[in-house]
Amino acid sequence: MQDNLSELKRGEQAIITDVSSIHIPLKLLEMGCLPGNPVKLVQLAPFQDPMYLNINGSHLAIRKETAAHILIEKVTHE
Amino acid sequence: MSKQINVALIGNPNTGKTSVFNALTGLNQKVGNYPGITVEKKEGVCKLPRGVKAHIIDLPGTYSLNASSLDENVVIELLLNQNDKDFPDIAVVVTDVENLKRNLLLFTQIKDLQIPTLLVINMADRMSYKGISLDIEHLEEQLHTKIALISTRKNEGIDKLKQLITNYKDISVKACLDIKSIDTNYFENLHKAFPNQLLYKLWLVITQDVNFGKTSRNDFDAVSDFKTKSSADLKRLQQKETIKRYQYINNVLKAGQTIDASKAKDLRSKLDRVLTHKFWGYVIFFFILLTIFQAIYDWASVPMDLIDSAFASLSEWTKNMLPPGAFTNLISEGIIPGLGGIVIFIPQIAFLFLFIAVLEESGYMSRVVFLMDRIMRRFGLSGKSVVPLISGTACAIPAIMATRNIESWKERLITILVTPFTTCSARLPVYLIIISLVIPEGRFFGLGYQALTLMLLYLLGFGTAVLSAYILNKVLKIKSKSFFVIEMPNYKLPLFKNVALTVIEKTKAFVFGAGKIILAISIILWFLASYGPGEAFNNAEEIIRTEYASEHLDEAEIQKKIASHKLEHSYIGITGRAIEPSIRPLGYDWKIGIAIVSSFAAREVFVGTLATIYSVGNDDEETIKNRMAAETNPTLGGPLFTFASGISLLLFYAFAMQCMSTLAIVKRETNSWKWPVLQLIIMTVFAYIVALIAFQFLK
CATH class of the missing domain: 3.40.50.300 (P-loop containing nucleotide triphosphate hydrolases)
Incomplete structure (x- = not known):
């Protein structure tokens, strides 16, 4: 199922499927935010924004409005 | 060889x-x-x-x-x-x-x-x-x-x-990625156009113009014209390049690195859960700030008292050792008190830099950014503005440079404009000396009144910064993409060597930078205070002796009258009294006026200036603080530094833009005179009005 990253819930894991390169700066891509890489929500800040993520082993925080431009597929735990 | x-x-x-x-x-x-x-x-x-x-x-x-x-x-x-x-x-x-x-x-x-x-x-x-x-x-x-x-x-x-x-x-210089592989056609053409250049270098020059703005590089000037692709296309190619690089890295690490997650101890997530907690996160942050201010006030006071009295005796000693004359006076009354006015603040400034270095090194600062982003955004700032606002408590100059990693131009500009409201270490000397004069020493729940006042002044600085950001956000019409990304590094115990080197380096820079200005200003001030034009200055002794001839004062009393008469008719006294009418409604006398004027170059000059002016006119008291306490108000009588005039002065220094270096840096970072000039006018007028209201209300 296709979602965008801003809908990820705490502890959930997903794989990045597409990144809108017009809206996402190169810097974020270079930090590992690329199609095929795994992403996990570590924590949400108070007031639900920004998101503290583990992307491809890197820990970073981005705002939800940026996360909305990153498409993901959730990994379901069996 | x-x-x-x-x-x-x-x-x-x-x-x-x-x-x-x-x-x-x-x-x-x-x-x-x-x-x-x-x-x-x-x-x-x-x-x-x-x-x-x-x-x-x-x-x-x-x-x-x-x-x-x-x-x-x-x-x-x-x-x-x-x-x-x-x-x-x-x-x-x-x-x-x-x-x-x-x-x-x-x-x-x-x-x-x-x-x-x-x-x-x-x-x-x-x-x-x-x-x-x-x-x-x-x-x-x-x-x-x-x-x-x-x-x-x-x-x-x-x-x-x-x-x-x-x-x-x-070491081999073999490349990792064949850049041609991301777009064979494009790079073949590029190679044909510049056969002697390294392709990846050309590629960097081309994309750099897209990313960051044109820079001139003699060898590569012609490359900039080689734009057969739109910037959107170039960006897509860069994304492709990044993906290829990661593929390469993943391949290398597949066999070269193994991670056994079951052996991993996860201290990070435990600490994160507490430090970025929606309630405890803020409580902890508040207590860390509180500790810093208590430390700056309480722990630093011991070495400060030592330095203060050391300079007083040094000044006394030079006076006794050197032959009397103008040169001795210049050293003992001009230079030594002026320098003492800056050296005394080394302990506090070192403490401040120490805490900031520890917060940065430990990884905690990133958590604060994360915690504060949503709140700061409401005021038109970024979570990253917290770092400049906190390091602005040391000095606005590095703080304004620290705004460079704020991605959105509007958020960055607002941060630059409001950062000078935070209480920088140059204000500290002024605050400390005035607080110690006008705020009583009692304690409230274990915290000293004086420390609490200092804390309030810091909060006032932050509060004003945030509030003016809110107004600027509404007023400024700048369209800029909002974007925010920050790495959340691992928690680390700060290395002593790193912290110590930072503290030494920054303290040194502060002392020498400010020291030069203070030394120059205190020498000039001493001259202006020790000489004057006309009869009133040169015949001071005669005038006073005739005036008080009938009153049978003892010799010491007479000498004091002469000294203060001289000071009043010296060059500095004349200038000071010329500006006095404009500052009297704020509760200041002309000596404070001179100190304010001279501290437009740099705030910390204030204490040095007062030290120099007062030591010229007063030989009884040794330390700066005692000299200030002994001053009397010329119009109202009673001590000059009362609660009302003290608060008024504190507020003036809290809001006024008195730092040439900050204005210069704002000009450089915003690339325009418009912003620093606006800063100077608005902040200073605001400071004057607030100080005026405070004094008139409290007196």
């Missing part, structure tokens, strides 16, 4: 690059600026085996060669310019073992410039905690490099690193 190797230290932020720099150079380092820009340039010298010396540059931390800020741009400018005297013989890329994958991206980029590149894998001591093991031989072979596995914390592997730097000629 001794020969010097140029070494460039490069790495992502938070990889311990500066620790490596400190481990290699120790105290043999100096900090300056790159010519023409305000980016800090750190360089040092390191002795290598066999009598070889290395000149080491610690380049600003960057995630890649595609610069997005002035600091990052320094790295690429150096690496593209073979004629630069600092052009490295060897690039040393510092990585963190826990973030090897991401850190290697930069490594592959630098390697592709065909500069001998050495890989340093730092924080090796963390491997066992995280269940990481590395096949160094395999990695060296796959990455075509030599690897130094080191731990700056445990001081391991540094000798091996020095050895590898010495033998830099053995």
Whole structure:
């Protein structure tokens, strides 16, 4: 199922499927935010924004409005 | 023959690059600026085996060669310019073992410039905690490099690193990625146009213009015209390049690195849960701030009292030792008290820099950014504005430079404009001396009234900064993309050496920078206060003796009257009394007026100025504080520094824009005179009005 990253819930894991390169700066891509890489929500800040993520082993925080431009597929735990 | 190797230290932020720099150079380092820009340039010298010396540059931390800020741009400018005297013989890329994958991206980029590149894998001591093991031989072979596995914390592997730097000629310059593979057609054409140039270099120059703005590089001027693609296309190619680089890195690490997650101990998530908690996170942050202010006030007071009395006796001593005359007076009344006025604040400033260094080094500062972003955004700021606002408590100049990593221009501009409201260390001397004069010493729940007042002043500074940001956000019509990304680094126990070097370096810069101005101003002031025009000054003794002839005062009393009469009719007294009408409604006398005027160059001059003026007119009291306490109000009688005039003065200093260097830096960072001029006028007028209201209301 296709979602965008801003809908990820705490502890959930997903794989990045597409990144809108017009809206996402190169810097974020270079930090590992690329199609095929795994992403996990570590924590949400108070007031639900920004998101503290583990992307491809890197820990970073981005705002939800940026996360909305990153498409993901959730990994379901069996 | 001794020969010097140029070494460039490069790495992502938070990889311990500066620790490596400190481990290699120790105290043999100096900090300056790159010519023409305000980016800090750190360089040092390191002795290598066999009598070889290395000149080491610690380049600003960057995630890649595609610069997005002035600091990052320094790295690429150096690496593209073979004629630069600092052009490295060897690039040393510092990585963190826990973030090897991401850190290697930069490594592959630098390697592709065909500069001998050495890989340093730092924080090796963390491997066992995280269940990481590395096949160094395999990695060296796959990455075509030599690897130094080191731990700056445990001081391991540094000798091996020095050895590898010495033998830099053995390192292969084979590229990691064939840049042609991302778009064969395009790069074939580029190659045909510039057959003698390295393709990846050309590519960097082309994309750099897109990313960061045009920079002139003689060899490459023609390249900028080679734009057969739109910037959207170029961006897509860069994305493709990044993906290819990661594919390469993933392949290398597949066999070279194993991570046994079951052995990993996860301290990070436990700490994060508490420190970024929606309630406890803020409570902890508040208590950390509270501790800092209590420390600055209470712990620093002991060495400060010592320094104060030491300078008083030094001044006394020179007066007795040197033959009496104008020169002795200049030293004992002008220079020594002026210098004392700055030296006394070293303990506090050192404490402040110490706390800021610890917050940065430990990784806690990023959590604060994360915690505050949503709130700050409501005021038109970014979570990243917290760092300038906190380091603005040390000095607005580095704070304004620290805004460079705020991605959105509007958020950055607002941060720059409001940062000077935070209580910088130059205000501290003024606050401290006035607080100690007008605020009683009692305690409230274990916290001193004086410390609480200081805390309130800091909060007032932050509050005003945030509030004016809110107004600016509404008023300024600037469209700019809002974007925010911050790395959340691992928690680290700060290394003593790193913290100590930072504190020494910053304190030194503060003392010498301010010291020069204060020395010059105190000499000028002394002259102006010791000489005057006309009868009233030159015949002071006669005038006073005739005036009080009938009153039978003792000799000491007469001398005092003469001194104050002289001061009043000196050059400075005349100037001071000319401006007095404009500041009297604020509760100040002309001496404070002079101090305010002279502190428009730099706030901390205030105390030095008062020290110089008062020591000219007063020989009874030794310390600055006692001299100020002894001053009387010329119109109202009673002590000059009352609760009302003290508060009024505190508020004036809280809001007024009195720092030439800050204005200069704002001009440079915003590239326009408009913003610094607005800052100067608005802040100072606001300060005057608030101080006026406070005094009239409280008196």
